Amino acid sequence: xxxxxxxxxxxxxxxxxxxxxxxxMVYGIIQLINFAHGEVYMIGAFVGLIMVAVxxxxxxxxxxxAMAVCVPLAVLIERVAYRPLRRSTRLAPLISAIGVxxxxxxxVTLMEGPNPKGFPQVIEDTxxxxxPVQFSKVQVIILVLAALxxxxxxxxxxxxxxxxxxxxxxxxxxxxxxxxxxxxxxxSFTFALGAALAAAGGVLVGMYFNSIxxxxxxxxxxxxxxxxxxxxxxxxxxxxxxxxxxxxxxVFGVAVGFDTYRDAIxxxxxxxxxxxxxxxxxxxxxxxxx
Amino acid sequence: MKRISxxxxxxxxxxxxxxxxxxxxxxxxxxxxxxxxxEGEIVALIGANGAxxxxxxxxxxxxxxxxxxxxxxxxxxxNKVPPFRVVEMGISQVPEGRRVFxxxxxxxxxxxxxxxxxxGGVKETVREIFKRFPRLxxxxxxxAGTLSGGEQxxxxxxxxxxxxxxxxxxxxxxxxxxxxxVNEIFSIIKEINRSGTTILLVEQNAKMALSVSxxxxxLETGEIVASGEASDLAGDELxxxxxxxxx
Numbered sequence: 001x002x003x004x005x006x007x008x009x010x011x012x013x014x015x016x017x018x019x020x021x022x023x024x025m026v027y028g029i030i031q032l033i034n035f036a037h038g039e040v041y042m043i044g045a046f047v048g049l050i051m052v053a054v055x056x057x058x059x060x061x062x063x064x065x066a067m068a069v070c071v072p073l074a075v076l077i078e079r080v081a082y083r084p085l086r087r088s089t090r091l092a093p094l095i096s097a098i099g100v101x102x103x104x105x106x107x108v109t110l111m112e113g114p115n116p117k118g119f120p121q122v123i124e125d126t127x128x129x130x131x132p133v134q135f136s137k138v139q140v141i142i143l144v145l146a147a148l149x150x151x152x153x154x155x156x157x158x159x160x161x162x163x164x165x166x167x168x169x170x171x172x173x174x175x176x177x178x179x180x181x182x183x184x185x186x187x188s189f190t191f192a193l194g195a196a197l198a199a200a201g202g203v204l205v206g207m208y209f210n211s212i213x214x215x216x217x218x219x220x221x222x223x224x225x226x227x228x229x230x231x232x233x234x235x236x237x238x239x240x241x242x243x244x245x246x247x248x249x250x251v252f253g254v255a256v257g258f259d260t261y262r263d264a265i266x267x268x269x270x271x272x273x274x275x276x277x278x279x280x281x282x283x284x285x286x287x288x289x290x
Numbered sequence: 291m292k293r294i295s296x297x298x299x300x301x302x303x304x305x306x307x308x309x310x311x312x313x314x315x316x317x318x319x320x321x322x323x324x325x326x327x328x329e330g331e332i333v334a335l336i337g338a339n340g341a342x343x344x345x346x347x348x349x350x351x352x353x354x355x356x357x358x359x360x361x362x363x364x365x366x367x368x369n370k371v372p373p374f375r376v377v378e379m380g381i382s383q384v385p386e387g388r389r390v391f392x393x394x395x396x397x398x399x400x401x402x403x404x405x406x407x408x409x410g411g412v413k414e415t416v417r418e419i420f421k422r423f424p425r426l427x428x429x430x431x432x433x434a435g436t437l438s439g440g441e442q443x444x445x446x447x448x449x450x451x452x453x454x455x456x457x458x459x460x461x462x463x464x465x466x467x468x469x470x471x472v473n474e475i476f477s478i479i480k481e482i483n484r485s486g487t488t489i490l491l492v493e494q495n496a497k498m499a500l501s502v503s504x505x506x507x508x509l510e511t512g513e514i515v516a517s518g519e520a521s522d523l524a525g526d527e528l529x530x531x532x533x534x535x536x537x
Contacts, residue, residue, distance in 0.1 A: 161405070168391045168402050175389040178351055180377030180406035180453060 003133045005255050006248060011139045011208070013247020014146035018201035019224035020231070020239040021153065022194025028170040028234035029190045031090070035097035036077055038221020039104035040195050044070045044202030045212045046108060052122050059122045059141075059207070066199040074195030075188050083184070101217075108214040116213040119206045142204045149200055150240055153193065157236060162189055170234070219263060226270045232283025241281055245269075302365050304329040304488055305350075305457055311358035312342075312349055319345040321512040322359060327457065332479070332489045334499035334520075337509035343492040344386055346509070347459045350490075351383045352376045363457070378406045382453045386461035386492075388446040392435030396426055399434050399445055403452030412452070419448040422478070440471040447478065451487070458482065460491045464498055476502050500524050 019041050026034045044066040051062035081100045085093045126137040135143075157163040169176040169186045177183050205220065206212045223246060231242025246266050253265040273281065303326035312320040320342045327333045335343050348354045350361060352373035361368040363381060371379065382403070391399050400419065404412045420427035423444045429437060434445055443463060450458060463479065464472040476498050483489050493499035499506060500520050508516040508529065516529060523529050 161401075164394065164398050164401060165405065167394055167398075171391050171393055172389055174353060175385055175391070176402070177353070177373040178377070178383050178385060179402045179449070180374045180382075181402070182372075182374045 001132075001255075005251050007133050007135060007139065009248030009251035010244060011142050011247070012251055013227075013244035014143060015201050015205050015208070015243075016220070016224045016227045016247050017240045017243025018146055018149065018197045018204070019220065020227040020243045021150070021236065022198050023225050023228040024231070024233055024236060024239040025166075025190050025194050027228070029166065029173075029187055030082070030086070030093075032082060032093050032097065033225065034082075034191075034194075035094070035221070036081075036100035036104060037074075037194065037198060038217030038224070039101050039108075040070050040074050040077075040217075041198040041202045041205075041221065041224075042212075042214065042217035043073065043104065043108065044195075044199030045206040045216065046112060046202075047199070048203030048206055049117060049119055049212050053120050059203070062122075063200055063203045066203050067196045070195040070199035070202075071192045074191040074198075078188060078191045083187075105214050105217070112214065114214060116211045119210050119212060123207060138207050142208060145200065145204065149197055153197065154236070156193070162186070166190055223263070223266045226266045230270055230273050230280055232280030235280070235282045235284070238280055238282035245281075302362075303327060304364060305490065306362040307346075307350075307359070308362070309359035310346070310349065310356055310361065312345055312354055312356055319512055320349070320356075323509070323512070323514050324359075325507050325514060325517065327488060327490050329456075329488055330483075330486070331505065332483050332491060332503040334491045334493055334503035334506045335509055336493055336496045336499050336506055339494070340511070341509040342512045343509055344461055347383060347461050347490070347492055350376075350381065350459060374406070377453050377455075380453075380456035381459065382450040382455040382457075383459040384446045384450045384461060384463060387465065388439075388442045390434040390437070390442050390445050390449070392433065394434055395431050396434055396437070396445055397430045399449050400426075400452050403449035406453055415452055415454060419451060422481070423448055440467055440474075443467060443471075443475060444478075447475075447482075451482065455487060457488045457490065460489060462492060462494060464493065464495050472498060496529075 019037065022037050023034060026032060026037070047066040047069045048062040051057050051065045052059065057065070077100055081096045082093045085096055123137050123141060128135045128137070128140065157166060165176065165181045165186050166189065168179065169181060169183055173183050176186070224243065227242035227246045228239045229242070230245060231238025231240070246269065249269055250262060250265050254262055258265065277283070305327040307326065308324050309322045310320050310324070311318070311322055323342070323346065335346060337343055345354060349356055352368070352371055352375070356369055363379060366379070368376065391402065394402070400416055404415065425441055426445055426448055429441065434442065437445060447463070460479065463475050467475065472495070479489060479491065480502055491499060491503060500523065503520050506517065506520055506523050507514050516523065516526070
């Protein structure tokens with residue numbers, strides 16, 4: 001039973017992790033909590049739904065379409081709502097992010113209505129049994145795809161020219177621009193990466209929980225943000241670890257009977273961890289420049 | 291260097307700064323300074339803290355925008371060029387306090403220095419830099435944050451050379467280094483210059499600046515108060531008193 005809950009927890013956790021990565025990367029590079037990120041995820045889920053329900057494409061194409069919509073959307077959000085405020089106070093872009101978030105929620109509510117929509121069954125209900133544990137096909141897809149995307153991200157950040165520029169920019173954007181790095185382009189790229197992962201997360205969650213609605217980005221976004229902070233905001237492995245940790249904790253919490261408090265578990269855990277480790281599980285100690 | 295202008299050959303310097311004004315908020319950091327750097331020279335800007343030396347270099351690199359005056363590099367007006375293009379055009383900077391990327395490896399730091407290069411010669415440049423700084427080769431896979439201060443300064447210099455600049459700006463390369471290392475850094479600066487890179491050096495260590503450069507400008511609260519050949523300035527009574535600590 002514990003093993004089965006662990007599998008369920010990791011499945012949920014990998015969707016949190018996919019979304020948490022976007023928060024952590026954007027924070028790492030411009031120290032902004034992108035509150036509109038949850039809405040990017042929600043729009044990804046809707047695009048996936050429309051592709052599957054209306055255009056009858058298969059699940060993979062639907063996911064690619066969701067990415068194709070969310071990537072330019074996130075780049076546009078940064079360009080319009082955050083970049084003009086980069087030299088102002090830290091609070092201004094944060095408020096702007098909340099504005100974008102409310103705008104997108106309302107827009108989708110107007111277009112699609114406020115009620116939850118079900119996701120057509122695109123993946124058959126096959127169940128694979130391994131000893132005491134069973135995986136549904138959807139779970140296998142989520143676990144495998146999330147792992148692949150995270151490996152791809154790790155490779156991009158570690159080995160590609162753009163990934164190295166991202167790391168350099170997140171450490172010291174001024175010196176990065178002295179190297180000839182176009183910092184604005186790096187920031188756009190970071191938003192694009194985060195949005196692609198969130199779009200994939202949206203479609204995967206839509207399939208798993210079979211419920212898509214305009215406000216779905218609020219709770220999941222907040223929880224994924226918690227996951228990012230829990231793992232140490234700015235740290236990519238931290239976001240993955242935080243997401244998994246949160247997913248597993250939530251599933252176990254529900255299993256032992258706290259299902260009314262499902263959402264409180266994430267926030268309670270966050271408080272607990274931060275009390276003992278203020279920079280998160282894998283967070284770097286705060287350095288002050290002299 | 292000669293250029294055709296209005297149908298005639300005229301002499302132009304590699305870098306020409308004319309009446310440069312820079313303010314932060316309401317405070318004037320540079321009050322109309324003018325100077326030039328000829329191809330092949332080492333020129334030093336000396337002066338006390340807050341005189342505007344770093345501001346000058348930051349403006350040349352495009353990090354700070356001028357409120358008046360012009361910067362011409364190779365005859366081209368640079369005032370509105372963004373920092374990442376400045377590097378492409380042939381100016382690179384060793385910033386104050388080294389500013390290596392501590393969470394990147396030594397090798398990755400060097401790669402960042404070559405970010406704008408599209409030719410295939412980057413590996414060759416890395417070899418040249420490792421030849422000049424063998425310590426960097428030994429530590430090429432280490433995080434730059436684990437290097438000593440002197441090694442970080444060498445990395446910062448090597449990184450700036452990766453773009454193969456025509457003009458190298460160096461902001462206080464001797465800052466915070468032990469005297470022996472200071473001598474080493476300055477002999478490296480001379481070597482870099484001998485191999486064909488023009489250098490504009492900002493220093494508080496006036497003695498060192500006098501020993502390596504051909505010409506100097508003295509900055510005081512945003513204005514150039516003296517300039518001349520190093521040999522002349524070294525003998526100047528005022529300079530000796532104010533900057534060399536001699537009486």
